[in-house]
Amino acid sequence: MATIKDVARRAGVSPSTVSRTLKDNPSISKETKAKVRAAMDELGYVPNSAAQILATGLTHxxxxxxxxxxxxxxxxxxxxxxxxxxxxxxxxxxxxxxxxxxxxxxxx
Known part of the structure; x- marks a missing residue:
C-alpha cells in the first residue's frame, strides 16, 4: 500500500505538499496538484482514514x-x-x- 511519502517521492515534492494537495490547499499550484494526483493514480494511493481521524480529531x-x-x-x-x-x-x-x-x- 502506497504512503504519502511514496507519492511525494514519485511526484518529486515533499510529503507536506502531498498532504496539502489532498486538502485542495490553494497555496499549491494547479500544475503541482496535477503532478501529485498523477503519482497517486500511478501508485494506487488511497488516503488512510484512520490517520486522517488521528490528525484532525474528526470522524465524520x-x-x-x-x-x-x-x-x-x-x-x-x-x-x-x-x-x-x-x-x-x-x-x-x-x-x-x-x-x-x-x-x-x-x-x-
Missing part, C-alpha cells in the same frame, strides 16, 4: 441511541422511522455517517 460520524425497539408498541410508531430518516438525510448531506444503536431494556 454521528451516533444515535434509541430506546429498545423490540416492543411491538415502539416498532409500530412511525415517529422512530421519521426521526431516523431525517437524521440520516441531514448527516448524508454533510458527508457524515450514522451509527444507530438501541439502549437496554430498563426493568421497573
Amino acid at each position: 460520524s454521528l451516533g444515535v441511541v434509541l430506546p429498545p425497539l423490540t416492543d411491538r408498541e415502539n416498532i409500530s410508531q412511525p415517529f422512530y422511522m421519521e426521526i431516523i430518516t431525517a437524521i440520516n438525510e441531514e448527516a448524508s448531506s454533510n458527508s457524515q455517517v450514522v451509527s444507530i444503536a438501541t439502549g437496554p431494556h430498563l426493568k421497573n
